[in-house]
Amino acid sequence: MQSDHRISVEEAVQLLAMVGDLSMGQPTDQSIRTAHVAERLALAAGAGAAGCQHARLVALLRWSGCTANAAGFALLMGDDVGARDALITHTLPPEQRKDFTSVAPLARIHCEVSGDIAQTLGLPGEVQLGLRRVWEHYDGGGMPERLRSPHIPQVVYHANLAGDLVVLTRAHGMNEALRLIQALADRKYPAELVRKLAAHAQAWLDAADAPPCPPDAHAMARRVPLTIVADMIELKLPWLLGYSRCVADLAERAALLAGLPEAERHCLARAALIHGIGRAAVPNAVWQRDGKLGMADWEKLRLVPYWTARAAVQVPSLRAEALLASQLYERLDGSGYYRDLDGAQLGQPQRLLSAAAAYAALCMPRPWRAALAPAEAAQLLCAEAAGGRFDAAAVNCVIAAAGGASAQAAEPVAESRKLLSEREADVLRRISLGESNKEAARHLAISPSTVRTHVESIFRKLGCSTRAAATLKALTLGLI
Template sequence: MGQPLGHSRRVASLARMLGHAMHGESEHLRVAEQVALLRWSGCTANAEGFSHLLGDDVAGRRAMLDLTLDAHSLQAVHQATSLAVAHCEVSGEVAKTLELGNAVETGLCRVFETYDGTGRPLGLKHEHIPEVAYQVVLAGDLEILSRTHGVETALNWITEQSNQRYPASLAALLVQNAREWLANLEATPVAITDAVHDKDVSLTLVGDVIDLKLPWLSGFSRQVAQLAAEAARLCGQSEAAIDLIAKAALLHGLGRAAIPNHLWNTPGPLAYGAAERTQLASYWTHKACAQINELAAPGEIAAHAYERLDGSGHFRAFASRT
């Protein structure tokens, strides 16, 4: 979605603050946090569609979210209901696979619906949209727009969207507290909580979601993991090492999401500048995995997947010392 790493965790913290201001401590805070953390988990499913629609799926969606997308392109996005359907289906299935509960699944499937009934993909009326969806969308708008345009402009726009994008009462509560909450967000590092960590998460699921970025890579991460594990076994590696290598294989394409699809889809050699952008995929894989203790070790291996013995690989361009 063209957002910096940590965006979803910041949104989750803001959604919790908003939820707490409304209802205090209760189960709904866990739901709000999980919806915020998984809100963009379906973004790989429609990356190819956005690439066809906007040319650059990463920059285009960033512009869509920070309100800098031109009017013609924005209208085209609003008419492309199938993109919202694909996103919601995948994010909902992710929550279902993780057994996070119906409230989280429903919230994820309603984050593109709006208070006035003009949202996507179903154009639902307000009474059919759970409050958690509004909480997360408000938190996301505040986080993105305050970074991009400043707090004052962000709050003015959010106020203008009252009873259109979200309920006026909820928007007013956010506006009233926004400066304090943003200050708290900056003063306290956003930690990964146990919100979606109370059970194991299959890295096969992560690999499958990664592969959705490009339709021609369907099943690629699973196949790489199987081949890598078998190669490690034939080399006499321990079971622990084989498991680590298989995990790394499932993760090695993670950074691909940060690179526009049109570059991956270009036939033949890429121009120098374009080639350099694709080489950053391994960097983003390393950067993302390093933030999660359980993924640090396999992520370190995954980030070396495109290095070469002669030093011609990326992103570190390491050469073999043997």
Template sequence: MNHNTGRRRYLLRVFDAVKALAFIGDLSMGQPTDHSPRTAWLAMRLAQSARLDASMQGTVCEAALLRWSGCTANAGGFAEIFGDDIAIRMAMLEGRSAAIKPLTEVGNMNTALRPLAQIHCEVSAAVSDMLGLAPATEAALRHILEAWDGSGQPRHIEGDALPLAVCVVALAGDLEVLGRTFGVNVALGLIAERADRRYPAWLVSIVTSHAASWLAELEATSAARLDMALRTPHMEFKTSAGLIADVIDLKLPWMTGFSRTVAATAAGAFARLSSDKAAQAHVYHAGLIHGIGRAAVPNEVWEMTTSLPESAWEQVRLVPYWTSRAGQWPGPLGEAATLASFAYERLDGSGYFRGARDQALSLEARVLAAAVAWAAMRSPRPWRAPLSAEAAARELRDEVARGRLCAEAVDALISNGTRIARSPPLCSPEDSPLSPREMDVLRAVSRGATNKGAARELKLSPSTVGTHLESVYRKLGCTTRAAATLKASAMGLL
């Protein structure tokens, strides 16, 4: 088969990928899953009323949809400082007093937030670039957490030096969140307090005149009409769903590459059972996005090294539920999300979230469940080391004997040997911009190792690791580990 033909089968519209990334971002921020699309619609209305040109209207739309796409990348940092990374971001976004106490306990808030903002902005900008969106969108996302008066992060850019799109998106986002949370009148009062601080006063005056009618019109707009309004020309091109998987996995360093491994493993196993190419692509996409609902669970739950309390288990069981919500989208990605939501079901009904069993689970769902279990067993976790190939194979067969996993799926999965499947790289080792040693260093730090930890693992000095990392950042055009991980993952180097 021609490899280009095979790759085309796995492509989807940029718009579908952007919707998925917006969905993940909204879950990460503790917001309703239509928050970013609604913000994008309001941003376009504001841009139109401000008589900004069509290009700027497209920029604010794309930036609003992707402004939280860096949230998974700094979730670990938020969790380390504040505990619940989702709750604190939700409180900050909604301007609730609950956000004030944890922030004041941090000490120097600017110092604490600056590296997190740098990660967020750099990853968001990289996402835009990798999707092929306009340079103006990338520029807006690179500064998306800045403010008109220079009080934002990470570079304190102010006034006319700040892309106007950033201010339009910030104002539209505040109107969406505050209007939904407190009502339009209270929202406008809070927005007025932020005039000439977060955004210029002349934009606030436009919102004050139109907010009530805009919000009413938005409430009457169907999801299908909203999608039509948000599809910019740049979002009609094609892209790989792999970027969605990489953004999902950025939430937890020890998950780097996990979703791509699941996808390659599941698609390979399914191909041994069926020659249906469309179904194979369906399984592959489902593997890539099976963890989309993971963004809704705080990192402190995922990092627990002891048995999960029931309250934490309740959150974990909802991961496939949130994935199923994405199944409402039209098109192949929505269909893949529906299949992906069965990733943790079991034949005997002991899985979650539906408790589906037996004939309710298609062959595709059975293969996907086995692939997720296999990849998890073969991967390190905070509470255990990875299982050997032989031990994982025995565990899978034990699951079959207990009536939980499908024998046919498990046989297909391990019949090709016991190695971990990987997605084919986009560039050969000879074409890689990174040297073999640089890739070793990046692999180590992308999975959560400190410079000292990577030095011990690779038998190098910490200063040598630092030198290699600086070279990696320079070659990949970034300054953070998260952005380097994202770019290298997309190239198939991790």
């Protein structure tokens, strides 16, 4: 239906911050507490009200690029979530530490995507630049460009010092946290700022639940598409790209056929767009495991809707959507998760959302299986309904809605021709799924060198230097 589901910039930032925290294996208030400390440090350093706001936003969004390089981190470290937690808490075993050459490409992806997200949200240029340089160090030892002062914005130091204080204090206690931070003075961040932080560290942590200055209400109230959040979440698993958009559209169409009122249809589609928040907490290796999952893996997966439900705490204005989204995996016979609800507790919106999500998943390829044809997906879903897991009426509405959804397929193609050639759009679709040049070439029956030429042209036209950034921008522009 292509409905316009928008949220405020402030709501988008809070959701993105939560996804970043989950991606890093941190508590869901980690970025919020870091932001409050970063604001106090910026004010103490004489940054003023604007600098305070910039520090807050960089601290909240500095991990927003984590989903974009999760696949690379998983390949390099095995566990993208656990390895990141070990990195920032200084607990990574020596044998697992990687050299600059290995990690710099992942940092480049992270920084470019974070900066692009800030740009898409219309945040100030200082915030965008801070995010693009958030992993650079004072002495030039950071990543990905090895920039050094004065080419690193002060806001980077404000956010990173605050973040290190919050993370390391929780992991090691205040004294050890300050020792580790002071050891990096004039290396990761300026010694003068380290001294300011150390002088107020305990007081600032004690006050980290309250912001020292209010956000810019006017700027943060602007409306942006909720799809920004959905797309960023799905960068974590390239084969999942576009899934939440598909579920939202299908669920909204099905709800219209089922006669749900407009407000419920609107809530249903928005719930579909945020239902994947909790996926960020699960390592990629679990999602891509071959064969039957073990108990430990299932325990991680059962927490996915729990973490999605926690978004209602982070963004109370989306409470209804987060609650509905967290019930997507429940089943009528009580075999779903995480609350083990059954038919007596699941209303029509929940039944439609579950059926739409299942149908859309069946029609998309996964690492362990090919995509099913629509008729096959419909047959399988009807069999599940006959077995008591899905509501038969909801399944019928979803199947009927899917049959009328093809009319919009021409829109992205027509739009892409304004910026990309038809072949470039084909290549972009292939590489957005995580395919290598060779794999894309095989699917498109062209040579790898031709794919490489097209990729270079795509990067130039979209103003990107990484595949993840090109994918995110293409989704935002409706090119794929």
